Amino acid sequence: MDTVPLHAVLTLILELVMGVGLLVGGLLARLRRFRLHAWCQSVIVLVNLFAIVFSMMPAFRLQVIPMVPQKLGKSYYALATAHAVLGAVAEVAGLYILLAAGTSVLPKTVRITRYKLWMRTVLALWWGALLLGVATYGRWYLPRR
Amino acid sequence: MKRIVSIGAVLVACLVGLVGLGAEPGAITASSEAKRDTVDVKIDNFTFGPQELSVPVGTTVTWTNRDDIPHTVVSTDKVFKSKVLDTDETFSFTFDKAGTYPYFCSIHPKMTGKVVVQ
Numbered sequence: 054m055d056t057v058p059l060h061a062v063l064t065l066i067l068e069l070v071m072g073v074g075l076l077v078g079g080l081l082a083r084l085r086r087f088r089l090h091a092w093c094q095s096v097i098v099l100v101n102l103f104a105i106v107f108s109m110m111p112a113f114r115l116q117v118i119p120m121v122p123q124k125l126g127k128s129y130y131a132l133a134t135a136h137a138v139l140g141a142v143a144e145v146a147g148l149y150i151l152l153a154a155g156t157s158v159l160p161k162t163v164r165i166t167r168y169k170l171w172m173r174t175v176l177a178l179w180w181g182a183l184l185l186g187v188a189t190y191g192r193w194y195l196p197r198r
Numbered sequence: 199m200k201r202i203v204s205i206g207a208v209l210v211a212c213l214v215g216l217v218g219l220g221a222e223p224g225a226i227t228a229s230s231e232a233k234r235d236t237v238d239v240k241i242d243n244f245t246f247g248p249q250e251l252s253v254p255v256g257t258t259v260t261w262t263n264r265d266d267i268p269h270t271v272v273s274t275d276k277v278f279k280s281k282v283l284d285t286d287e288t289f290s291f292t293f294d295k296a297g298t299y300p301y302f303c304s305i306h307p308k309m310t311g312k313v314v315v316q
Binding site for chain 2: 056058112115116119127129192193194196197
């Protein structure tokens with residue numbers, strides 16, 4: 054752990070807490086506590102946006118983007134890129150659900166009709182991105198010997 | 199006459215040989231001095247080795263990443279900064295001024311080292 058920068062540790066902890074938080078939020082929906090469910094998921098999607106913009110994107114822009122695509126064969130760049138792509142898709146989809154379900158800013162034609170399918174798909178994407186994030190963290194910051 | 203020419207030829211050959219022998223140690227010294235002007239630092243297992251280095255002014259220090267993940271070499275005082283170094287990639291910097299140059303890896307900021315230039 055000596056080699057890990059503080060912002061990376063804090064981001065990992067925050068992301069794990071938010072991943073669990075989304076599962077708790079899903080449970081709230083099953084318990085028909087929809088208002089609480091909406092608050093829980095919305096806060097997590099917005100906090101994650103800040104974590105992406107202020108912690109993950111700067112590191113990705115400096116350390117990974119200059120090496121992509123020519124060095125994607127190396128596991129540390131491949132993992133980080135896969136995590137970034139999946140994470141970006143999950144975040145955009147999360148923001149879309151938040152706007153479609155929580156506000157009326159979107160035109161009717163692009164509003165969601167099958168909420169459960171969308172939400173479950175985004176939850177699965179989110180956890181996929183989270184697991185890739187944990188793998189990226191381990192590959193970049195922890196000595197292997 | 200032929201004999202004189204032969205003796206002369208042998209003498210010239212010996213002289214050339216002696217000059218060659220004389221030049222040899224000088225060439226080795228020059229080459230070893232060139233070697234002395236370059237110092238290597240290995241990056242291995244999240245550590246700069248040697249972590250602290252004392253070198254004379256004009257020395258070029260070369261960092262080589264022997265780790266299986268990327269690292270950087272960045273001067274704390276912004277004197278030098280490498281690109282992201284993959285495995286077996288190197289970065290060199292020549293120290294033209296005396297002083298103490300602390301540096302770190304910007305990806306793993308707790309990895310630090312120091313070059314003391316005298």
